[in-house]
Amino acid sequence: MQKSVNQLISHIYALGVRYVILCPGNRNAPVSLSFIRHKGFKCFSLVDERSAAYTALGIAIYQSKPVVIVCTSGTAVLNLYPAIAEAYYSQIPLIVITADRPSHLIDQWEGQCIRQTAIFEKHILASFTFDVEKNDNFDFKNNLFNCLSPVKGPIHINIPLEEPLYAKSDEFLYNNIKPYEQKSIAFTNKIPNEKLPSKILILAGADAYGQRLEKYCSFLSKSKKVVFIADILSGLHQKQNIKNWDFTCLLSSENEKQVLKPDLLITFGKIIVSKSLNQFLKKFKPQNHWHITPNGTIGNPFQTSPSEIKCSEEFFLSWIKNNISNIDKSYFENWEKISVKYDKKINKTFEQANFNEFSATRFILKNIEKNVNLFLSNSMPVRYASYLTTLCKISKIYCNRGVSGIDGTTSTAAGVSMVSKNNTVLITGDLSFFYDINGLWNKYLKSNYKIIVFNNNGGGIFRLIDGPDKAKERERYLTAPPNRNCKAIAENFNFIYFEANDFDSLNNSFKKFMDIKNSSAIFEIKFKPQNAVKFFKKLNLDTI
Known part of the structure; x- marks a missing residue:
């Protein structure tokens, strides 16, 4: 049993995981001890499973890498669910490992025992049962990569464990596995062969973009050929070229909104915090909406039925940078004029x-x-x-x-x-x-x-x-x-x-x-x- 658990932990290390949250328990002891004794992981022990799972989420958000959360069987497993749902919709990679009773004990009045197989199936990218007695058919690499590719998010590995649970110290031997190489995503890089309209609104949604898109967004903002706005969670809000656009969408009149209405809306990233922008675009719909997605993630928050452009954000922003030279600045200037009007009102109100x-x-x-x-x-x-x-x-x-x-x-x-x-x-x-x-x-x-x-x-x-x-x-x-x-x-x-x-x-x-x-x-x-x-x-x- 311990040999199989050690093999799984060795593959998790090869994936690049370095942080593990361990929740105290007896049934999960073989897994917890294997992580601790490997010496390649930074392990933290947190008692409350609900809080522990959110803590793992925070580490994964900051590291942009998968983090492991381990817990014992029973209701402890259910306490992980809120953070798993958040990871699923925010596309944060988590590896959730739950210890379980053997299958023949399920629903037999055994203590600390619930139906754990595929328990998170509605909010998980992949779910596996890891059989410690016969794991020859367990595809470690591809199964683990489900948390990273093509979309990031949580995966669940349920491990039924039979007593005795505690192995001898000399049984903690690990496989030396070559680090996994990241899977590449195949892009079509097909962009609609259409003449770009003069009223283009580019919106960066929430995502962990860091600095990789800053140069493209800076160029677009400074060009004033397009309106570029960014969600507060995009990391690109410092590069936008319209001040207080959220207030502008909220306070502007119906006639002003007609002027602000784009012909082409271009989005990338995910969720948008702004309710006022959401309502503006639902009512004053663009003629076309392109959503740039490298992994097929696409939503319809503005009820605009967006067209999916499957390419990297870098590829698309580089393309549009080279295709806006003939667009005049009138759309940007109209946005700027209206936003400055409300900027003055807002500042005066805040001062008082x-x-x-x-x-x-x-x-x-x-x-x-x-x-x-x-x-x-x-x-x-x-x-x-x-x-x-x-x-x-x-x-x-x-x-x-x-x-x-x-x-x-x-x-x-x-x-x-x-x-x-x-x-x-x-x-x-x-x-x-x-x-x-x-x-x-x-x-x-x-x-x-x-x-x-x-x-x-x-x-x-x-x-x-x-x-x-x-x-x-x-x-x-x-x-x-x-x-x-x-x-x-x-x-x-x-x-x-x-x-x-x-x-x-x-x-x-x-x-x-x-x-x-x-x-x-x-x-x-x-x-x-x-x-x-x-x-x-x-x-x-x-x-x-």
């Missing part, structure tokens, strides 16, 4: 703003250091940042936007901080923070992990969106005020605590909070719940 979550986000983005890893929680912090992309000088911005849940945010950001040398700053709401307290139950947290909690006593979004704001039961059942503060939690987990409740205290404490070197820190910013509502009304916002 009360102390609310939106204005605090603006302050933080203007004053935070550029080289941090910024993690934004759902649902409001990431939306506020989306409106303020022009202010944001940080390139590494993350959010669990695949499923957009509030659960697991603290744990995911913790995973990022564990493998990064730079400060990792999480901006989260009070409900999201209290929901994932076990994300702090982590002995591997370093002094680079800093958490900003917006405490407006409940789910603030329900005070803003149309519908709940008119329900008399809203506060008790929808907003769900926790009536808690973070100070005792900070003390319990040995975090240094800061607090602010107005602009002066925020301004006085923020730099001190960011400059803490010898400890993790929590900065709780307290708001009056109605301040954000008043601010939105002042901006005449009817949606977020």
Whole structure:
């Protein structure tokens, strides 16, 4: 049995995996011990499987490489599911290994035993049962590569294990396997043979682009031949050529939107945070929509029935760079003129703003250091940042936007901080923070992990969106005020605590909070719940 487990671990190492999250348990001991004794992996032990899986997700997000999560049998397995769903929709590579009872014990009143075979099948790229007694037919390389190619995401390996579970120390021998070479993706590189129209809107969606597309996007922006805008999670928002486009889509009149309407929409990447852009493009549909995808991933968020252009982003952006010379700048100039109009209104409103979550986000983005890893929680912090992309000088911005849940945010950001040398700053709401307290139950947290909690006593979004704001039961059942503060939690987990409740205290404490070197820190910013509502009304916002 142990020999087979060691063989699997050797192949996982050959895939390039170096980080493993191990959840304590007895049935998974042969797997956990094999990872630990291999010496090629950095292993972390975390008790809460739900939090542990999100922590593995955070490491995988930052590393852009697969991470392993291992747990015992039974309900422990089900606790992994939320992070697996997020990994599936965000296309983050995870290798989920669950220990199981032998098949003849399933449904026989055996303890800690549920039906684990293909348990995640709706939200997993591939699922396997690894037979430790006869694994000759297990295609290690191709099975493991399912988490990386053609689409990244989670895979599940369920391992039934019979007692005795603990092998002798001399049985931990490993196979010396040549490192796997990455699989190449075959591109058609076919681009429609059509004359490009004069009104082109290029939109970069969420993805981990890093610096590889920056030169192409910089050229397109500076050319002013096209409008180039970028989602806050694309890493390309610093290269866009329209300021405050999210506000522009939201505040512009029907006539102005007709002017802003593109003839050709070109998208790459995945999910878009902006609701205002989503609604604009649904109502003012482009004549054509091309989606650039190297791996066949395509959605229809704007109900525009996009055409799939299967090629690398680099290939396409290089092509369009060489094919826009005859396009005039009038479309860009119209966008710029309208956006400048609303930019002035927005800045004036912020200058006169009360102390609310939106204005605090603006302050933080203007004053935070550029080289941090910024993690934004759902649902409001990431939306506020989306409106303020022009202010944001940080390139590494993350959010669990695949499923957009509030659960697991603290744990995911913790995973990022564990493998990064730079400060990792999480901006989260009070409900999201209290929901994932076990994300702090982590002995591997370093002094680079800093958490900003917006405490407006409940789910603030329900005070803003149309519908709940008119329900008399809203506060008790929808907003769900926790009536808690973070100070005792900070003390319990040995975090240094800061607090602010107005602009002066925020301004006085923020730099001190960011400059803490010898400890993790929590900065709780307290708001009056109605301040954000008043601010939105002042901006005449009817949606977020």
